[in-house]
Amino acid sequence: xxxAAAIAENLAxxxxxxxxxxxxxxxxxxxxxxxxxxxxxxxxxxAAALAAGHRVFGENRVQEAQAKYPALRAxxxxxxxxxxxxxxxxxxxxxxxxxxxxxxxxxxxxxEALAKEMAxxxxxxxxxxxxxxxxxxxxxxxxxxDAADFIAECRSRWKLRVGGLMCIPPEGQDPVPFFxxxxxxxxxxxxxxxxxxxxxxFEAAIACGASHVRVGTAIFGARNPV
Ligand SMILES: *Cc1c(COP(=O)(O)O)cnc(C)c1O
Numbered sequence: 001x002x003x004a005a006a007i008a009e010n011l012a013x014x015x016x017x018x019x020x021x022x023x024x025x026x027x028x029x030x031x032x033x034x035x036x037x038x039x040x041x042x043x044x045x046x047a048a049a050l051a052a053g054h055r056v057f058g059e060n061r062v063q064e065a066q067a068k069y070p071a072l073r074a075x076x077x078x079x080x081x082x083x084x085x086x087x088x089x090x091x092x093x094x095x096x097x098x099x100x101x102x103x104x105x106x107x108x109x110x111x112e113a114l115a116k117e118m119a120x121x122x123x124x125x126x127x128x129x130x131x132x133x134x135x136x137x138x139x140x141x142x143x144x145x146d147a148a149d150f151i152a153e154c155r156s157r158w159k160l161r162v163g164g165l166m167c168i169p170p171e172g173q174d175p176v177p178f179f180x181x182x183x184x185x186x187x188x189x190x191x192x193x194x195x196x197x198x199x200x201x202f203e204a205a206i207a208c209g210a211s212h213v214r215v216g217t218a219i220f221g222a223r224n225p226v
Contacts, residue, residue, distance in 0.1 A: 002041075003221075004048035010219045011036070011052050014202075018213070021206040032206055035082050035195070037216030040223040043068040049219065050076050058103075058214050060085025062095050069098060084166070084195075084214055086140050089113045096121050103128040103166040103195050103212075105154065106141050115158035126163040128195050129154065131185060133178040134170035141167065144185060151189045164193015164211060175201045179208035 014034060022029045037058040038046045046057060046068060055078055059065035065081065073079050082101040089109060095102065096117045105111055105127045118124055129151055132141030142150045147165070154160045165186045169178035179196050186194055186209075197205025199218035206213065217223065 002044040002048060004044075004051065007045060007048040007220060008052035010221075011049060011054055014215055014218055017203060018206065021203040025207045027206065031211060033212045035084070035212050035214045036219050037084065037198075037214050038068070038220060039064065039085075039216065040225070041220045042224075043072060045220050046072055050079070056080045056082070058082040058084040058216075062087070062091045062098065066094060066098055082195075082212075082214075092117045093121075096123055096125060099125060101126045101128065101163070104130045104140065105160070105162075106130040106132075108150070108153065111150075111154050111158045111160060115160055124161055126193075127154065127160045128164050128166040128193060129162060130166045130168075131182055133167040133181050134173070136170055139168070139170075144181065147185050148189055151191070162191065164191045164195060166195035166212075168198075169196075176204055176208060179205050179210070183209045 018032055018034060019029050022032055033056055035056050035058040036049055036054055039060045069081055080100045082103050083095055083099045084103045087095055087104055087110060092113045102125055130141040131147050132139050132143055135143060151162060154162050165182050167182045169175040182196055183194055193211045194209050195212040197210045197213040199215050202213035202215055
């Protein structure tokens with residue numbers, strides 16, 4: 001069951017916390033985009049957020065997004081959908097057709113496949129490069145030391161529209177040093193977009209310069225089992 005009133009209330013609460021974090025950091029409210037992460041939640045939950053005026057959403061799996069979003073988009077053509085989970089090259093075709101932003105570009109083969117598919121579909125998606133800021137063995141993302149070369153290659157070789165960087169800091173540690181590291185890599189490479197911060201730490205991310213915060217649980221409640 002979806003509680004539309006609760007979702008609208010949660011959204012309003014998150015918006016005001018974002019506004020407070022922006023003013024504490026002396027930043028414009030317009031400089032931060034809230035990406036509402038709807039993974040595992042039904043289309044009705046997204047519809048409730050749309051009814052409350054929200055338009056930017058994130059999903060981490062292509063198939064799940066495909067089941068929910070085309071119908072929602074038919075009613076809300078201004079909806080913007082971000083892919084925030086790992087993308088396999090065999091799903092690139094569907095992803096390019098469905099999403100507006102790919103936040104998880106993390107390897108040359110994927111960058112190349114995205115470039116080819118965007119050309120084929122005549123669609124130009126914004127791309128964020130995922131950086132493995134904690135250099136964790138099991139985690140996706142380009143290593144911090146390889147980021148500059150990879151960003152340059154995405155731009156010059158594959159002509160991707162690189163909008164910024166994205167990270168998921170290691171669990172159970174203070175995220176701030178990792179947010180600062182991502183901001184530093186972005187600045188060194190002339191990138192403005194910084195997708196960082198989730199339900200538990202989006203205010204800290206805004207203080208560190210986040211342009212996009214990805215908030216799921218605090219809007220839609222606990223995730224449903226997949
Ligand atoms: C699920 C997810 C989020 C949202 O996490 P919450 O803690 O529920 O806000 C953000 N980013 C990524 C990459 C995710 O997979």
